[in-house]
Amino acid sequence: MGAGLDLFAAASAEGAWSVAEVTRRARAVIEAGLPLLWVRGEVSGFKRWQSGHWYFTLRDRTAQLRCVMFARENRRLPAPPADGMQVFVFCRPTMWEEKGEFRLTVLELLSTEAGGLWQVALEKAKAALLRDGLLDPARKRRLPPYPQRIAVITSPDAAALGDIDAVVKRRWPLAELVLVAARVQGEGAEAELCAALARLTRVPRLDLVIIGRGGGSKEDLWTFNSERVARAVAAAPVPVISAVGHETDFTLCDLVADLRAPTPSAAAVAATPDRVEVLEHLAHLEARLSRGLASRALLVRERLDRSLDELEGAMALRVERWRHRLAAASGRLDALSPLKILERGYAVARDAEGRVLRRVAQFPAGLRFRLRLSDGEVPARVGDAGG
Amino acid sequence: MERSPPAWETLVADAPAPSFATQLERLEEIVRQLESQELDLDESLKLFEEGVERLRTMRERLTATEATIKRVLRREDSGRE
Numbered sequence: 266m267g268a269g270l271d272l273f274a275a276a277s278a279e280g281a282w283s284v285a286e287v288t289r290r291a292r293a294v295i296e297a298g299l300p301l302l303w304v305r306g307e308v309s310g311f312k313r314w315q316s317g318h319w320y321f322t323l324r325d326r327t328a329q330l331r332c333v334m335f336a337r338e339n340r341r342l343p344a345p346p347a348d349g350m351q352v353f354v355f356c357r358p359t360m361w362e363e364k365g366e367f368r369l370t371v372l373e374l375l376s377t378e379a380g381g382l383w384q385v386a387l388e389k390a391k392a393a394l395l396r397d398g399l400l401d402p403a404r405k406r407r408l409p410p411y412p413q414r415i416a417v418i419t420s421p422d423a424a425a426l427g428d429i430d431a432v433v434k435r436r437w438p439l440a441e442l443v444l445v446a447a448r449v450q451g452e453g454a455e456a457e458l459c460a461a462l463a464r465l466t467r468v469p470r471l472d473l474v475i476i477g478r479g480g481g482s483k484e485d486l487w488t489f490n491s492e493r494v495a496r497a498v499a500a501a502p503v504p505v506i507s508a509v510g511h512e513t514d515f516t517l518c519d520l521v522a523d524l525r526a527p528t529p530s531a532a533a534v535a536a537t538p539d540r541v542e543v544l545e546h547l548a549h550l551e552a553r554l555s556r557g558l559a560s561r562a563l564l565v566r567e568r569l570d571r572s573l574d575e576l577e578g579a580m581a582l583r584v585e586r587w588r589h590r591l592a593a594a595s596g597r598l599d600a601l602s603p604l605k606i607l608e609r610g611y612a613v614a615r616d617a618e619g620r621v622l623r624r625v626a627q628f629p630a631g632l633r634f635r636l637r638l639s640d641g642e643v644p645a646r647v648g649d650a651g652g
Numbered sequence: 653m654e655r656s657p658p659a660w661e662t663l664v665a666d667a668p669a670p671s672f673a674t675q676l677e678r679l680e681e682i683v684r685q686l687e688s689q690e691l692d693l694d695e696s697l698k699l700f701e702e703g704v705e706r707l708r709t710m711r712e713r714l715t716a717t718e719a720t721i722k723r724v725l726r727r728e729d730s731g732r733e
Binding site for chain 1: 671672673676679680682683686687691692693696697700703704707711713714715723724725
């Protein structure tokens, strides 16, 4: 068999492959032979580049694979995986030609540990909020008891808004609702929620805000676990009720808010007093008002009656005293009456002019005068004296 | 970032000024004073009349509103509601 291996010919420019040809062929073979697949393994050597791309190795006891997850894919994830974490990756096996390296281009990454990446992100954000004192219960503000203007930050086309409106209408219709629309899930939701919270300062005489949404999957609710949203809630100018529709898990937004309600309806109940109860309170106050006035009036009348009695008593006493004085005076007057003296046999002599004649010298002979006796008068005349 | 205020400002110009909470506090204060019995009849009457008037307006506010007033705070970056 004639032609043996011609080492020189094989090494010639015509016979040898270029590096790029090998990697290109290898890449084609790999991509054609291996479909998109799920791979399970432990993360190690994780590195996040400035570009936002993630590089790490996936390993088990006997082998390892280089992996890359580009920024446009990993942006959807709440947090990067930690070294040592058990994960599933959905990936495209390929050849990285520039480095001649076999690797997996990761399209999706799930943690198999409890809570997974979500939990990691949550714990990280929570630690940051805790460090800044934003989870301190002493920070929580008291809700105003009779709110008149309530802002609602939610999606305008979701059920949450209608639920809140129905409850407020029934319980406390004098409150005004102000919708501050924001997307609550998906791309841009985080920024819109933060912007909505920031815009609250433009609402005059605002009493409180309800921020929330109806129930959804864990991923749907994730926006409310964003550290940015949590910080915006903490910075809100009025008390915040967080109402992210889920009964069991607390979001960061819930933890930072002044009150956490399990649903938007529950938030509306917490935000408002019940009109019926307030009307009852008013009726009670009305009764106390009337009683208060009645007892004031009664007190005044009693005092008036007492005064009248005292006045009457004083008058009676005075009249009695006058009567005594009058009696005494009239007795004395009676005793002094000249008629009384005349009754005892005396008479008074008076001349024609009525002057009382007291001395003998006033009785010249022949003088006519009158004698006043007790029962009348007699005319008289002085006779010739002794001769 | 700071733009001219949205149409909101004109929307709220007609909003009622006295807060319900303030009115209720005043009413409760009136009741307490009337019950303290340290007033003369004239003052008591005046307080009573004020209390009754406040009660009336507060009841009206609680019962008259048929529907919640809703407003929308517009986005700064779009002229639409």
